[in-house]
Amino acid sequence: MTPEASINVLGGALAPCSTKPLTGYFRDGHCNTCTQDSGSHTVCAVMTAEFLAYSKYVGNDLSTPRPEFGFAGLKPGDSWCLCAARFLQAHDEGCAPQVHLEATHRRALDIVPLRILEQYKA
DSSP states (O other): OOOOOOBBTTSSBOOOOOBTTBOSTTSSSSOOOOTTOTTOEEEEEEOOHHHHHHHHHTTOOOSSOBGGGTBOOOOTTOEEEEEHHHHHHHHHHTOOOEEOGGGSBGGGGGTSOHHHHHHTBO
16 A cells, blocks of 8 residues: 555645544554545544534444554544545535644545535634
8 A cells, every 4th residue: 555645635745633543544643545545534624522423323433432443432622534525424414523624635625625625624
């Protein structure tokens, strides 16, 4: 797996998203991606209680700890590399979290228009 260039949606260097909890497709703290990342984990989102409840409701429980995978569960305020399609779905449903644009990979733009991401700038 070769990561794509670490460029954000604004055209600059990709900033870190989170190391506590450690996030990213490569678990490197950045929303880096590659062709094998079919979920496009490219949007650096700030978790909210509303979004976490929504994500659980639609089948992706991000808040429950899964120690067998080394996953402590997310809580409001945590930053996480979110799948771009899930972000867009949450936007359409009115419960999208805020986004760190500098830490959101440019590949997110394949799914989410910049004008939408900018509405949620953290």
